[in-house]
Amino acid sequence: MSDSTGGEADPATLSSPTGTEAALRAPRRDDGTAPLVLVLGATGYIGGRLVPRLLAGGYRVRALTRSADRIAALPWAGDVEVVEGDASDAGAMDRAMDGVDIVYYLVHSMHSGRDYGRLDRAIALTAAKAAAAHRVRRIVYLSGLHPDGVELSAHLASRQEVGDILIASATPTLVIQAGVVIGAGSASFEMIRHLTEVLPYMPAPKWVRNTIQPIAVRDVLYYLLAAARVDGDVQGTFDIGGPDVMRYSEMMNGYAAVAGLPRRTITALPVLTPGLASHWVGLVTPVPNRIARPLVESLLHSCVVKDDAIDRLIPPPPEGLTGYSDAVRLALGRIEIDQVETSWVDARVPDAPSDPMPSDPDWAGRTVFKDARRKATSADPDAVWAVISQVGGATGWYSASVLWAARGLIDRLSGGVGLRRGRRTSAQVTVGDAIDVWRVEHVEPGRLLRLRAEMRVPGSAWLELGVEPTAEGSEYWQRAVFFPRGLTGRLYWLSMLPFHGLIFSGMVNRIVAEAEEDEAPALVPEPRRD
Incomplete structure (x- = not known):
């Protein structure tokens, strides 16, 4: 584990990207107008934070959403163009892509039930076809960090397949792969937080010994904003991660140290399968089993940044990457002042009724x-x-x-x-x-x-x-x-x-x-x- 986890940095001095920074602002098109950005997943955990920063940076933003009412309730609703429809519908995707310069692909169907892999594939193919037809300049896709040469979990395999589909398309695509995202309201962070706070002793699967490279949500937003400025036909897959490489058990005890809790005893047990572990997580934390299981399965292998290729494409944040302890401290600060910008709890529940109540x-x-x-x-x-x-x-x-x-x-x-x-x-x-x-x-x-x-x-x-x-x-x-x-x-x-x-x-x-x-x-x- 790197020394930055135990550092003395003051989180108040770490500024989250606003989009107004010179290195992140929208470059003008040849005709002098602002680029038009389509955000797929604008109401999600990352998308809901990215949209206001794109607007602040001078981009025009369009959102494709199943529910225009959901967008209308957000503080930036009046500043975006809304196309109502499902991302898997070719007609809706075609309308959404018209005139677009850059597409942020932030949708993932993990919340949509067991057949999410098939749905992810269909949406990716639909988006790739529409982007090519409308001569979109670039697609930016946020995927999951994973090792090469191993059999991936269904969750990570689906994320990788979507990236492969988009890279193989006619539109230059940047696939940015992030590991565990640390931020107030993220499912991964809430899982760590509640497991650590509830359990003084935790019997855990052996994957708690795997090495992970978490990243603060503010740094994810920085790389996404900067990706829109990448010129030319550059494309490929790029890993991003924070400065700390640590075991999952170290992440839990790192959280305990920041939160002022005693060190937790964590015992790795080989008998705890991902299914059993996800049920355990579902009972102990607010994260339900349908979300916990893909997250648990994603931890079955060590997931660290494989190279520094991203640094040659996008320079690191000027103030440096956020250490794990600082990321935890910032997240807890947001929770304490009741200023959580977006949260996993607002994700759609699969098969939940969606028809509105009749007026009478x-x-x-x-x-x-x-x-x-x-x-x-x-x-x-x-x-x-x-x-x-x-x-x-x-x-x-x-x-x-x-x-x-x-x-x-x-x-x-x-x-x-x-x-x-x-x-x-x-x-x-x-x-x-x-x-x-x-x-x-x-x-x-x-x-x-x-x-x-x-x-x-x-x-x-x-x-x-x-x-x-x-x-x-x-x-x-x-x-x-x-x-x-x-x-x-x-x-x-x-x-x-x-x-x-x-x-x-x-x-x-x-x-x-x-x-x-x-x-x-x-x-x-x-x-x-x-």
């Missing part, structure tokens, strides 16, 4: 069950909304925490996301955000929050929380709506009725009480009379 469920032409409740309060509507908008995550659900925990555990054991997924930030709520077992479907600030269930249930479920002003203050209301699927769905709703009585009535009472308590003026002590 009673007239939807289907069987529907509802639980509706209201309560008047003297609290101002803004005070009630402040409580509503912080629901879930560390705040919880304001009632029957044991029942909510039990429901989340059942969902987790059945392969769902569970309550421990949490939320990216407690400070704001936007369309597309994940909140525990829910997805934000619709927000009217100060008035309505609609959540769509992503837990495993025999049907489709929504939970609405809202507030309306009244002459005396406001009225809080909530509504649970469930469209059952077959007899199983009907029996499920009936079996949950006793618990709903406790959960939903408790939520109404507690949310109103919290709003009234928050609005109550602080008691000022009377002055002393000596």
